[in-house]
Amino acid sequence: MSIFSLKGQRPAIVESFIIIALALVPLFVTFPYRVNIFLSWEGAYRISSGQIPFKDFGSPLGYGFWIFPAIFFKIFGPEMISLVKAQVCLNIMAGFAFRSILKSLGVQPGVRLLSVLVFVLSYSFFNFWPWYNHTVIVFELVGLAFLFRSFFSDSRIRRYLLMLAAAFFIFLSVFTKQDGGGMAFMLCLLFLAYNSFSTRRWLDLPVFAGMFFVVALIMILPLMPGFGYWWNHGQPPHSSRLAFNDFTDEIFGSSSWIKGYVVLVALCIAAKIKQEGNWIRQRKEVLFALLTLGILGEAAIFQVTSYTPPDNNIFFHSFAFAFIASYLCDLLKINLNAVRPLLGATLLVVFWWSGTWWKYVGRFADRLFPATEVAATGPGHENVVNRHNYILDKDTTDVPVSAWVFSSLRPFRKIYMPSSTAKGMDRIMALPVVAEKKADIKVLNMSELTPLAVAMPYKLETGPDYPLWYHLGVGMFNRQLATFTQKVRDHHYDLIIYEYAPGLNNFYPFALRDELKQHYHQVDSFLAPRRPTNAIIEVYVK
Template sequence: MSLISLKDRKWSITESIIIILLALVPLFVTFPYRVNIFLSWEGAYRLSSGQIPYKDFGTPLGYGYWIIPAIFFKIFGPELITLVKAQVFINIIAGFAFRSILKSLDLPKGARLLSVLVFVLSYSFFNFWPWYNHTVIVYELVGISFLLKAFFSNSRQRSYAWMAGAAFFVFLSIFTKQDGGGMAFMLCLVLLAYNCFQTKRWIDFPVFIGAFILIAVFMIKPLMPGFAYWFNHGQPPHSSRLAMNDFTDEIMGGSDWIKGYLVLVVLCLVAKVRQWNTWLLQRRQVLFALLTLGILGEAAIFQVTSYTPPDNNIFFHSFAFAFIATYLCELLKVDISRPKAMLGATLLVLFWWSGTWWKYVGRFADRLFPTHEVADAHNPNHENVVNRRNFMLNTDTIDIPVSSWVFSSLKPFRKVYMPESTVKGMDRVLALPIVKEKRENIKVLNMTELTPLAAAMPYKLETGPDYPLWYHLGVGMFNRQLATFKQKVQEGHYDLVLFEYAPNLNNFFPFALREELKKDYHQVDTFYAPRRPVNAIIEVYVK
């Protein structure tokens, strides 16, 4: 083995260690119950049980988001902690896809390693749970990595195989979330158009489009006709979430990181490029610039179309960093791959993204430098002490700090802690006479975030082409489904109903159904939902 190939291998091994090691961290810790993780669990549970989307349940999204969690449910069982294991795998895929993109663009090894570190710290490390706004980008990254491999493949047959793989993962991206996936498709078309123009291989364009259409038909046609109703492409009863002033307000009134990166990218290009006609012939450099600018544009739009949680779009940091670091090192004649330079740059990156890892180290720092207790603000016999930890008085009397949450003995909730009220409330539900008498034949409507109760009780989930996967009125279900639920409640169809009342969330669980339950069922219990802050309660109803 030559000395050069040995050095290359060391760089690759280091990058792989960074990706895998940091992805494995969640396997060694426990977690509080995460808001909205119920959707990840139920979708994966239904798929792993053999249910078919749009025939056994409806969802405004495609089922790409649940594929990996469902496979992990089949292997490890339908526990919440299995979702964490699935996310570990997703994070590893994301890291290697990003690395593959940088390799195809032939980035210098030092800039590539630092960019991989930025990607892991800024986008993967703190993502412990699967969520569609993350998975959609991961599929996009895999699709782009395959597309770039197709561009630079020496074999025409292999190039077409990579292109078909790119079309498949871009379709999965759309089949996970329409906004991010749609932008991934358009970005790939831009890259493909430029590559076809430079190589004069115009056949690549219809090959990619044709592969995408064939895959889409193969994946969608068996799901009809329910797919046409459920999958949101702007048709009634779905409503558009797009408003021009939302984009202008967010982009012009905020988006400081995105706009700052854009300015730096443009400055780097202006500083380096002397003859634009010559530069436009440099395929890798132009593709790198188009990809970076495309990712920044996608992030600017994605933050508006997928507005919760607010950090959905931070995948742009690593692409912008990779571009700026590569150009600056070349312009300044800095060899970032030298050991001392790499060490210094790594420490700077770790300092930059310290917020993602300090919460773990901070636990030990708190023990070494404990905070002194402050005097009671209402006690006149002690000197009042005001500092940054207590200048605001917490008047929320129902807030339950995570430090007081406890674990449940129910297997699906293993290694996940929740408010004690939630844990005891679930135990009381399982101890109800109706639950013990009817066992698996019990008819349950569970409109709460405690979807793993389906495996803990257990009970059989309702199915049907008009049955929603989740119950957010106007998002996951509509008036037609609400009318069906109201009729079933009026007829006493369910033996047990669990309803989560979240007054601050707009019909997260439909308020109208709660009003119907109050008239036709008996409320026998109530307890807190597993949220922080506690802004929702779970009500238990029986016939």
Template sequence: MSTSFPNARRWAVIEIMIIVLLALVPLFTTFPYRVNIFLSWEGAYRLSSGQVPFKDYGSPLGYGFWIIPALFFKIFGPQLITLVKAQVFINIIAGLSFRSILKSLNVTPGVRLLSVLVFVMSYSFFNFWPWYNHTVIVYELVGLSFLMRSFFTEGKGRRYLLMALAALFVFLSLFTKQDGGGMALMLCLALLAYNSLETRRWLDVPVFLGFFAVIAVAFIVPLMPGFAYWFNHGQAPHSSRLALNDFTDEIMGASNWIKIYVLLVAVCLAAGVKQWGSWIHERREVLFALLTLGILGEAAIFQVTSYTPPDNNIFFHSFAFAFIASWLCRLLSIPLNTGRSLIMATALILFWWSGIWWKYIGRYTDRLFPVKEAAYAPNDTTHENAVSRRNFMIDTDTTDVPVSKWTFSRLPVFHKIYMPQPTVAGIDRVLALPVVQQKKDSIRVLNMTELTPLAEAMPFKLETGQDYPLWYHLGVGMFNRQLAAFKGKIRDHHYDIVLYEYAPTLNNFFPFAVREELQQHYQLVDSFLAPRRPTNAMIEVYVAEGAQRPYTDALLQKADTLK
């Protein structure tokens, strides 16, 4: 793949502008409360407060995911919007790492620019909030970028430095999520093995593994012995929660994009490789093919091991596009070195990924061209019953609050974040409770809800301990031992106030057994919508039985009704 191309600096500027400018867009808007963002906030809040993972709290994951958000909390404060700022930084790092990988492989500037655009549109632009299933891949990309650079660096000292940095970020990938990080390590070892075979640098693989082992020991040993219990490496009480047919059903029964890309990669190689015996020694081309197929394989597995949300694995599009476009441009002599060809190609890519950016423009077109629908009236015989794609389903959910009617809280920690009005009002009532006003900083709170920023807003001191879970999903973030401890504390009235999120359609997302104990030993004084769509969860407010409760008659009447 040719590297000779005029105006190389101009290409670099355009590519970096695409990465940075699109990453900055979230800084200029507001956001609805994000489902599951509570975990990103509390992990970053605990880490930024000086708490030590696996000493002050436990998690089945390493703390790699929370490093960047915690640093941003230290700089900008623990507001929810700070997480968006952290994700802006993560998206920029991801884009630059992807670009670096393509540069190491000598992808031509035109294809590289278009591939960067595909990467940003397909994987970064809509990721406004940090989440571990995304960060694990970003660390992998950083590690791959350093590893690829080491392959084509001659000086041993510089090469080993790059390999050490690659090992660090691959470890951080594993220390963010075991599945993605483990596959990142295997992919790196496969690339290292081929490169060592071709260059006769036999020490590269053991050196990389040595760096990885030293880094792992340096991170893990200070966290023992709690790490051995909490970090999921297949030991009890953890379980894999996977079965062989999960993979076969998903890969063979779906995964259409991945299978199409594998087919196109095979066609490109079959059409373009004339002599396999000599091609196998073309290091950059073989590494590109191995990397692309490895990413596709990783994506196929990742969609099963990390199944929510369903688009976790779409990092593969940009790698497949870069490989296939490179080969097609060469085989079909397609020029991508003129403004006209690039504009046409860019327009096609934007059309391909229009679903990402159109939802923002669609907000304005909906206002310019409003659709007038006849309301559903079951007993109305004077008008025709107009049925269309917008109203053919009858919505019977009387608790739903459309996002268009969500509102902002007065609390600084929720700045620029809007929630259902009942949620905002419920938060205000919680902060106005006499027990909260009387005990101030000494109040003991168990907050089993998605409103983790209340720790800063109330404020109250988070519980700590080697056996205390970072989050409460039974069988995932905590186990029966922790459940028994919570039940015992509730029986002993350890907490002044308990906030519990009742989500009946989610399997013990907050343990149902805790709610049963609360109903026996605490008094329910309030209930309001949780900040999620669909509105399938309620936040319940409990206070200890026998405590001083000078609540208003209206609040007590509402509590009796809820019971």
């Protein structure tokens, strides 16, 4: 029976296959245009072109988020699909970092394998596009992986090198998104404090903190003084996102998964303490408990400070599962290293997270078993109301994704969008002002079609006061709005592409649209690549 158990390198091979194989899936499919992905493209394109953040453009975030997309732009070109390739790399990094953390904590192979599967299915598999609320957690996981390896290294030099790597990636986490990165740093201090108490290596905590701040100084000082204005730490013109009622309402009013996991983790710890009186001295077990509770706490806060999209914080499932499964297997004497119980548990996990893969399998099921619609057609026929038609859809402007098409422009290769958007971009390319001005054309592109900078092409504006994106109160402020307003009044631009999204609060400044109506001529309009299609892109010339 030994050949059917998890021994030697078998767990590592299976875990690696799960991480890599599922991460590679996006390379073989096409994608609808992603809402807000313009921001990922714009930052990556500017950095890959040699622009320096906070010198050539400003952002309330650090540039950590754009590092990998920029690298992939340099390798594969500034196409939308290159962002997907960058995300494949980030997903692989996250999977192996998560696996490394569990391995450092001594999680048994069977539970570790299942936990890796939960991590991939619950968190990374459906993340096809890079987004800062995901990248911040990837860098955190890599940093934690290095930190936990340092805890169990016998060599001082190796331990400090691992801590330096941890400090670097935790800083990148902060430099990607302040809230997630800041909580990652605080968790590291918590783990270091306990580990120092347990091992009597009291220098580890101040050494790590010193490394972190040295890395921060090296990365930040060359970016001053623009960094001090743009990077959001609650200073004017930025506003703080910390509101006590928001946290209490979200945590006590919902967060059912997080609270349920906390209860189960507490029960597992209580059972372990009852079984082993000196549990507090079991270093790996205590670190595992602190990590799990810390991640659950981070997730509870993260869902408030980073509220869109609503599933930013689901990285906690895999940590909670790993901890609870480890303790239950130990307390109940379940051997998940044997193939039969492991296969049974794997089927349960796959069933648990069927929502992440069924939407792909479901497309084939819908074709095999098409739904039959029955409706009243005359006297004597009953009107049928079911889950598919109990709400009447009266939105006549929406374009279902099934009717979206591909654009002929290379930067949008393998990305489909509403036909109106694709045809609208073709009309922009055919405008006389575009053909006559060529590379010298002055363009203000306040829309989600940022890759037009490569398709036309046109030169992006730069400057320490120029915003990376145009969401008023988030990505730019009144000072920048005043500058754009004056440029519009002075007819500085040859072509202005403006996206009007009336349902979004100044996603592109409403006040500037009023100026465009007065000082420019609108020559075209078409649907923005959103779902639902509730925004319009307007084209203006002098």
